[in-house]
Amino acid sequence: AQSVTQPDIHITVSEGASLELRCNYSYGATPYLFWYVQSPGQGLQLLLKYFSGDTLVQGIKGFEAEFKRSQSSFNLRKPSVHWSDAAEYFCAVGANNAGNMLTFGGGTRLMVKP
Amino acid sequence: KAGVTQTPRYLIKTRGQQVTLSCSPISGHRSVSWYQQTPGQGLQFLFEYFSETQRNKGNFPGRFSGRQFSNSRSEMNVSTLELGDSALYLCASTLTGLVTEAFFGQGTRLTVV
Numbered sequence: 001a002q003s004v005t006q007p008d009i010h011i012t013v014s015e016g017a018s019l020e021l022r023c024n025y026s027y028g029a030t031p032y033l034f035w036y037v038q039s040p041g042q043g044l045q046l047l048l049k050y051f052s053g054d055t056l057v058q059g060i061k062g063f064e065a066e067f068k069r070s071q072s073s074f075n076l077r078k079p080s081v082h083w084s085d086a087a088e089y090f091c092a093v094g095a096n097n098a099g100n101m102l103t104f105g106g107g108t109r110l111m112v113k114p
Numbered sequence: 115k116a117g118v119t120q121t122p123r124y125l126i127k128t129r130g131q132q133v134t135l136s137c138s139p140i141s142g143h144r145s146v147s148w149y150q151q152t153p154g155q156g157l158q159f160l161f162e163y164f165s166e167t168q169r170n171k172g173n174f175p176g177r178f179s180g181r182q183f184s185n186s187r188s189e190m191n192v193s194t195l196e197l198g199d200s201a202l203y204l205c206a207s208t209l210t211g212l213v214t215e216a217f218f219g220q221g222t223r224l225t226v227v
Contacts (some may be wrong), residue, residue: 008115032213033217034216035224036218041223042220043118043204043218043219043220043221044204044206044218044222045218046215046216046217049215051213094213096215097178097214098162099145099162099169099170099211099213100145100147100161100162100164100170100206100208100211100212100214100216101147101159101162101170101172101211102147102149102206102216104149104156104157104158105156107156107157113158
């Protein structure tokens, strides 16, 4: 069975600083990996996804993520954080033999200091 | 194009009652998944429906059930509500039956008192 770990529950960065959110997954085959963002009281919005090919994927809102098979990681990055990026971020993994079932990490809450 | 619509947005129920939540997927999408989100357990998969058939089910008691109609709209039902069922219930819609990006609704916030 697949699993996802997001080691950082809370992260605070200053506006304009760079950001990296960590995600480690456990899955026997090539995973399908996703990053979602959730604002308070809202649903999840997809930031980016990795299925295969180029291991550096670009997403919306200036986010990117890099798939590293050797480290079982899929970390999310942004070079310069904006106050509007404050939200909760979820990493998720899907399996190609499990329909559309996603397994989510526990989430990382991002706070942005002015 | 309209997104995923979940109704109602907020619901307050009493212990022991039952509740039905509704999800209308994006037009043309055939797969609907349901997730429960709580502060303690995070996001947990409930079940997935594709072409009116339940394909996957998470580790929840039988009080949680669902169905999908021929127009792909889905409902989930929780019977004999418990305080611990208080959560944000999210519905996700995907185009096909394969793993691909899922589009989420805004959720239904259920409070059991």
